[in-house]
Amino acid sequence: MDKAWQILEPTSSGVLFDPVDIILSLLLAFVLGQVLAWVYYATHSGLSYSKSYVQSLIIITVVVAMVMAVIGNNIITAVGLMGALAIIRFRNIIKDTRDIAFIFCSLVVGMATGSQRYAIAIIGTVILSLIVLYLHLTAFGAHQPHNGFLRFSFRGRIGPKHPIPGILGRFCGSYILISAQDSGFGTAEVEYAYQLMIRNAAKNEQLLSELKKVEGIDNISLTMQERLLEV
Numbered sequence: 020m021d022k023a024w025q026i027l028e029p030t031s032s033g034v035l036f037d038p039v040d041i042i043l044s045l046l047l048a049f050v051l052g053q054v055l056a057w058v059y060y061a062t063h064s065g066l067s068y069s070k071s072y073v074q075s076l077i078i079i080t081v082v083v084a085m086v087m088a089v090i091g092n093n094i095i096t097a098v099g100l101m102g103a104l105a106i107i108r109f110r111n112i113i114k115d116t117r118d119i120a121f122i123f124c125s126l127v128v129g130m131a132t133g134s135q136r137y138a139i140a141i142i143g144t145v146i147l148s149l150i151v152l153y154l155h156l157t158a159f160g161a162h163q164p165h166n167g168f169l170r171f172s173f174r175g176r177i178g179p180k181h182p183i184p185g186i187l188g189r190f191c192g193s194y195i196l197i198s199a200q201d202s203g204f205g206t207a208e209v210e211y212a213y214q215l216m217i218r219n220a221a222k223n224e225q226l227l228s229e230l231k232k233v234e235g236i237d238n239i240s241l242t243m244q245e246r247l248l249e250v
Contacts, residue, residue, distance in 0.1 A: 040088075041088050044087075044133050045085060045088075045132075047137060048081045048083070048129050048132040048133065048140075051141065052079070052129075055077075055125055055128065056074070058147075058151050059121050061152075062155035080132070083130055086133060087129070128143065166215070167243055167244060169214075169240070169242075170211065171210075171230065171238055171240065172237045173208065173233075175209070183233055186233070190217060190225070194214065196213055198210070199211050208237075226241070
C-alpha cells in the first residue's frame with residue numbers, strides 16, 4: 020500500500036520530469052478530463068449544449084498539465100508563460116456559472132496531474148463527479164413556485180364556475196391569472212395569461228387537449244418556465 024501511494028505521490032525534486040513522467044501526466048490528465056466531460060454531458064440540462072465546450076474540458080486539462088510540466092520548479096519560466104498567456108483573448112461568453120465551474124475544475128485537475136500529484140487529481144475528480152451527480156439527481160437548489168406560463172384567447176369572460184378553471188385545477192397545484200386584456204379589434208375576444216404550478220409536466224399534452232375542447236377558446240400557448248429562462 021505504501022509503495023502504491025509513493026507512486027501516486029512522488030516526492031518533489033528540483034530536476035525536470037523525465038519523458039515517462041510527462042507521458043504519464045498527460046495520459047492521466049486526458050483520462051480525468053474525459054471523466055469530467057462525461058459527467059458534464061450526463062448531467063447537462065437545457066438548450067445551451069455545445070460539443071466544442073465538452074471537448075474543450077478535455078483539452079484544457081491536458082494543456083494545463085503540459086504547462087505545469089514545462090514550468091516545473093522554474094520561476095522564470097512560469098513568469099514567461101504568464102506573459103505569453105496574457106496575450107490570448109477569449110471572446111466566447113459563458114452564460115452559465117456551472118460551465119465556469121467545470122472549466123475551473125479542469126484547470127485544477129490539469130495542474131495536479133502536471134505537477135505529478137496524481138492521488139489528489141484522481142481522488143478530487145472522483146469526489147467532484149459524485150457531487151455533481153448528486154446535485155443532478157436530487158435537483159438540488161430547484162425552486163419554482165410557478166413552472167408554466169399559459170396564454171390563450173377566449174370569446175367572453177371566464178367566471179369561477181367556467182370549465183377552464185376546473186381543467187386548470189385538475190392538472191395544476193395552483194394557478195394565478197396575471198392578465199386579461201381585450202384584443203382591441205372590436206371583438207369580444209379576451210387575451211388571458213396564467214402562471215401555473217403544473218403537477219406533472221408529462222401530462223402537458225393532455226392539459227392542452229382538454230383546453231382545446233372548450234368552446235370559444237383559441238390560440239393556446241403553454242411555455243415551461245425552465246425552457247423560457249434558457250432561451
